[in-house]
Amino acid sequence: MTSTSFSRLLSTTASNPTLLRTGSQHLTPSLSNSLTRLLFSTSATQHHKENPVSEQSQPQSLHNENQQIQKEEQQEEEDDGDEIDLNKETGEVGGPKGPEPTRYGDWERNGRCSDF
Amino acid sequence: MTTCIPAGRGTLHYRVTDYKGRSCSKGAWVSDVSIKSYLQKDLSWSKRVSKVLQIHRSEFSVPALCKNRKLFKVISSSKKDGTTKYFDFAVIGSGIAGLRYALEVAKYGTVAVITKAEPHECNTNYAQGGVSAVLHPSDSVESHMKDTIVAGAYLCDEESVRVVCTEGPDRVRELIAMGASFDHGEDGNLHLAREGGHSHNRIVHAADMTGKEIERALLKEAINNPNIFVFEHHFAIDLLTSQDGSDITCLGVDTLNTVTLEVVRFLSKATLLASGGAGHIYPKTTNPLVATGDGIAMAHRAQAVISNMEFVQFHPTALADEGLPIKPSKPRDNAFLISEAVRGDGGILYNLAMERFMPSYDERAELAPRDVVARSIDDQLKKRDEKYVFLDISHKPKNEILSHFPNIASMCLQYGLDITRNPIPVVPAAHYMCGGVHAGLQGETNVKGLYVAGEVACTGLHGANRLASNSLLEALVFARRAIQPSVDQMKNSSLDLNASNLWPRPTLPLSLGSNAKAKILSATQELRKELQTIMFYYVGIVRSTMRLETAEKKIGNLEAKWEEYLFRHGWKPTMVVPEICEMRNLFCCAKLVVSSALSRHESRGLHYTVDFPHLEESERLPTIIFPSSPLNSTWSSRQLQKQPMYQ
Numbered sequence A: 001m002t003s004t005s006f007s008r009l010l011s012t013t014a015s016n017p018t019l020l021r022t023g024s025q026h027l028t029p030s031l032s033n034s035l036t037r038l039l040f041s042t043s044a045t046q047h048h049k050e051n052p053v054s055e056q057s058q059p060q061s062l063h064n065e066n067q068q069i070q071k072e073e074q075q076e077e078e079d080d081g082d083e084i085d086l087n088k089e090t091g092e093v094g095g096p097k098g099p100e101p102t103r104y105g106d107w108e109r110n111g112r113c114s115d116f
Numbered sequence B: 001m002t003t004c005i006p007a008g009r010g011t012l013h014y015r016v017t018d019y020k021g022r023s024c025s026k027g028a029w030v031s032d033v034s035i036k037s038y039l040q041k042d043l044s045w046s047k048r049v050s051k052v053l054q055i056h057r058s059e060f061s062v063p064a065l066c067k068n069r070k071l072f073k074v075i076s077s078s079k080k081d082g083t084t085k086y087f088d089f090a091v092i093g094s095g096i097a098g099l100r101y102a103l104e105v106a107k108y109g110t111v112a113v114i115t116k117a118e119p120h121e122c123n124t125n126y127a128q129g130g131v132s133a134v135l136h137p138s139d140s141v142e143s144h145m146k147d148t149i150v151a152g153a154y155l156c157d158e159e160s161v162r163v164v165c166t167e168g169p170d171r172v173r174e175l176i177a178m179g180a181s182f183d184h185g186e187d188g189n190l191h192l193a194r195e196g197g198h199s200h201n202r203i204v205h206a207a208d209m210t211g212k213e214i215e216r217a218l219l220k221e222a223i224n225n226p227n228i229f230v231f232e233h234h235f236a237i238d239l240l241t242s243q244d245g246s247d248i249t250c251l252g253v254d255t256l257n258t259v260t261l262e263v264v265r266f267l268s269k270a271t272l273l274a275s276g277g278a279g280h281i282y283p284k285t286t287n288p289l290v291a292t293g294d295g296i297a298m299a300h301r302a303q304a305v306i307s308n309m310e311f312v313q314f315h316p317t318a319l320a321d322e323g324l325p326i327k328p329s330k331p332r333d334n335a336f337l338i339s340e341a342v343r344g345d346g347g348i349l350y351n352l353a354m355e356r357f358m359p360s361y362d363e364r365a366e367l368a369p370r371d372v373v374a375r376s377i378d379d380q381l382k383k384r385d386e387k388y389v390f391l392d393i394s395h396k397p398k399n400e401i402l403s404h405f406p407n408i409a410s411m412c413l414q415y416g417l418d419i420t421r422n423p424i425p426v427v428p429a430a431h432y433m434c435g436g437v438h439a440g441l442q443g444e445t446n447v448k449g450l451y452v453a454g455e456v457a458c459t460g461l462h463g464a465n466r467l468a469s470n471s472l473l474e475a476l477v478f479a480r481r482a483i484q485p486s487v488d489q490m491k492n493s494s495l496d497l498n499a500s501n502l503w504p505r506p507t508l509p510l511s512l513g514s515n516a517k518a519k520i521l522s523a524t525q526e527l528r529k530e531l532q533t534i535m536f537y538y539v540g541i542v543r544s545t546m547r548l549e550t551a552e553k554k555i556g557n558l559e560a561k562w563e564e565y566l567f568r569h570g571w572k573p574t575m576v577v578p579e580i581c582e583m584r585n586l587f588c589c590a591k592l593v594v595s596s597a598l599s600r601h602e603s604r605g606l607h608y609t610v611d612f613p614h615l616e617e618s619e620r621l622p623t624i625i626f627p628s629s630p631l632n633s634t635w636s637s638r639q640l641q642k643q644p645m646y647q
Helices: A002-014 A017-021 A028-043 A063-079 B047-060 B094-105 B141-151 B158-177 B211-222 B294-301 B340-344 B371-386 B397-406 B404-414 B471-479 B485-492 B497-500 B514-538 B543-566 B577-599
Strands: A107-109 A112-115 B015-016 B076-079 B082-093 B113-114 B230-233 B233-243 B248-255 B261-272 B311-320 B348-350 B389-392 B424-433 B436-438 B451-453 B622-624
Touching: B047 B094, B047 B514, B076 B497, B082 B094, B082 B248, B082 B294, B082 B485, B094 B113, B094 B211, B094 B261, B094 B485, B141 B158, B158 B294, B158 B471, B211 B230, B211 B471, B211 B497, B233 B261, B233 B294, B233 B577, B248 B497, B261 B294, B261 B485, B261 B497, B294 B451, B294 B577, B311 B371, B311 B404, B348 B371, B371 B389, B371 B424, B404 B543, B424 B485, B471 B485, B514 B543, B514 B577, B543 B577, B577 B622
Parallel strands: B015 B622, B082 B113, B082 B261, B113 B230, B261 B451
Antiparallel strands: A107 A112, B076 B082, B233 B248, B248 B261, B311 B424, B348 B389, B389 B424
């Protein structure tokens, strides 16, 4: 199930803070970016953004994941040139994709509310 | 315009009531141990400790960056009758408030962080929204204050609001310095979202797991700190207090190690209570299982003043497991809230007869404000005596539903519900306790040496209703403010190593046969559900004097029935088992909510009663509960170590 695989991936990374905090801040936005990309590409039936990476099967280990992230970063740079991962609607770099979580007043992600 | 009632300053009138509805003065009782003798002992705690530490004294002033070197010696004693641990500071709870405090006081002495389960298991961890703070040049403290006071229905303490809104930004910056990483904008500045009720963008967040990120960062720091000792799976039973004249002082806390089943007594010169909320007095709550109001109950038993317990924040639409085709094999511990976005996108509410009811309550129908929707759902459930209502989005295109709400879609699908074809069963869920242990501006309580921060505290910030994302901020600010008074208290404390003998110890139920124990646990589980049902039905979103009085009677009877059952099966007053301790805490908190609700003769913020459906200016005061005389109290409302010798 998409949500369980996503949360498993997230909790793996959350319990491995070194992965989140390795190097500069640059990695962190890319990492969360790749995680959200995995979620949206597998759950949404229509997704406009083309991303060949997301069709790959989920990496087995964190090490592979690390490599994959770096590959993605490189690919991104090659594909998009100077463009950074900016959500034009919210102005956020590397933040969660999709509609603004607070658009209806509460804090919402994919329909689930966590604060109001 | 806003008249606010400062906490703890006695010039203005308070409405006071004890939990039985009688007004009374601070409790005074005859202590069953003599405390004078220990105060006169020659060797005080601090003197003895300083002798031991003389050799290390030069290292005191070194900034605490020596990660692998302990700066302070921890004293622990194990005798035949049990273990006692001595710390300068004790922290009950390992959420944002507890850990923030611990990290700071660790510069001055040893710290025990006592937590009921795993350290990360707390309300903070589930707070996925964000932290609010004035961090944008076009924003202002005044604006944040105004938003808070408006949301709080003008019941907030203005000074508390000012302090939190002013100090908030620095506290958030410190969090970042401690390693919490929040989302940024293109310009490199923190990305600020704007949540309901806020007039500026000011919500700092980390993707969609802000609380988890904060908890991770703080816990990492705490674990690496040589002066902080984390005691997980230690259930706090009762605060240890002593009385000197009219002063009550907290000297530590008794706990039960739920893994080794050993009673561990902690003596500390200063104690921070940061034990979080009490969502589990209701059957449906977003809070994890640990949130059973332990701290509020312990504080009340320790004669601390409690306030504003009637203000319980509910969310109108949580996924109702009872309505799912495939019931979850075990009950969901914390509720799955269905966002307002579903209604915003066109979701319709129906009762179980498939009647659309919102238009009869409000012309805005499903788009009415959240509290109107909550009351309407509550009213429908009561009128029709049903367990849930339906939220239907299936009339929308399937691909739209799946792309907007994949989380709900997959969750429901797991239990046999396809939301693109069928309605979603929903029911209101308890989320946050605005009330709690009455705190001053430094997190101090009327019990010396006892400080509070976080959800367990009632600082006056939230008033009658919490503004979104203000709770993490409140925890940060008050945890920090409690530092200086705690340090002063610690330095002036003359707590003696022999103080451990002042109070009888909690005991394990060794004399109980396994049959009796099983019966007691089973009965407790049943009665817990019954208490939750009473609370949901009689002390929910829409209240009435009759319902509240009924609740009071029913809860009183239930408690008496439970205690009688316990003692009939061989339970002794000093025995401890986690489920039993939780039950007595739940009873305590439930009663506090009911009596507070009964005393408010108006509707304000989260407290709505059909008998007084409007705001009443003369009622615009906090509800304060003083401890009552222990003479006619129940077992649950007395500290374990203060049980009468003869039953």
